[in-house]
Amino acid sequence: xxxxxxxxxEAFWNTLKGLWVTLKVLFLPAITVQYPTEKLVPYPRFxxxxxxxxxxxxxxxMCVRACPSKxxxxxxxxxxxxxxxxxxxxxxxxxxxxxxxxxxxxxIDYGRxxxxxxxxxxxxxxxxxxxxxxxxxxVFSTREEMTRRWKRGDDLWGTARRSADGQFSAVADQxxxxxxxxxx
Ligand code: SF4
Ligand code: SF4
Numbered sequence: 001x002x003x004x005x006x007x008x009x010e011a012f013w014n015t016l017k018g019l020w021v022t023l024k025v026l027f028l029p030a031i032t033v034q035y036p037t038e039k040l041v042p043y044p045r046f047x048x049x050x051x052x053x054x055x056x057x058x059x060x061x062m063c064v065r066a067c068p069s070k071x072x073x074x075x076x077x078x079x080x081x082x083x084x085x086x087x088x089x090x091x092x093x094x095x096x097x098x099x100x101x102x103x104x105x106x107x108i109d110y111g112r113x114x115x116x117x118x119x120x121x122x123x124x125x126x127x128x129x130x131x132x133x134x135x136x137x138x139v140f141s142t143r144e145e146m147t148r149r150w151k152r153g154d155d156l157w158g159t160a161r162r163s164a165d166g167q168f169s170a171v172a173d174q175x176x177x178x179x180x181x182x183x184x
Pocket of ligand 1: 066067068069070071072108112113114115116117118119120
């Protein structure tokens with residue numbers, strides 16, 4: 001009988017302790033987020049989807065060499081003849097009159113990317129041309145779509161390879177946490 005009373009008392013005490021925990025948080029503000037209508041912004045050092053700025057890129061290839069997964073490729077734009085070297089030729093020229101290398105095209109295969117950040121670290125431009133954005137919502141419906149390509153004039157997300165014909169087209173149906181990602 002004594003053991004039974006001890007058992008019941010302990011169970012009652014444990015129930016009270018559980019209810020006390022519930023009571024403590026009952027009147028606190030809710031911390032759940034109603035995703036996708038509400039979103040949390042990741043910490044600034046979060047490595048999300050890689051974004052690329054074709055205008056800032058100087059086609060140096062350091063990111064290609066740094067990538068351990070070999071998922072970046074690029075082609076340099078063909079150099080213009082010296083006599084055509086002016087801003088009106090389309091080839092960028094620095095204030096000192098030097099030719100600035102640019103890309104013809106640039107691709108990243110996100111299917112092979114391990115989000116290590118080495119490409120971003122290696123990128124030598126003052127304003128990073130390639131960087132991990134805060135975006136964690138990119139959706140790929142086919143393996144082909146995971147290859148993104150940029151040409152000069154494309155936005156930061158580039159174009160995706162269509163599985164039907166292998167051509168590249170603007171990225172549709174993609175949700176991004178913010179339109180302009182954080183750049184370091
Ligand atoms: S994050 Fe790493 S694996 Fe991905 S593209 Fe950059 S270097 Fe390559
Ligand atoms: S993204 Fe950066 S590292 Fe890669 S080619 Fe362009 S400037 Fe060089």
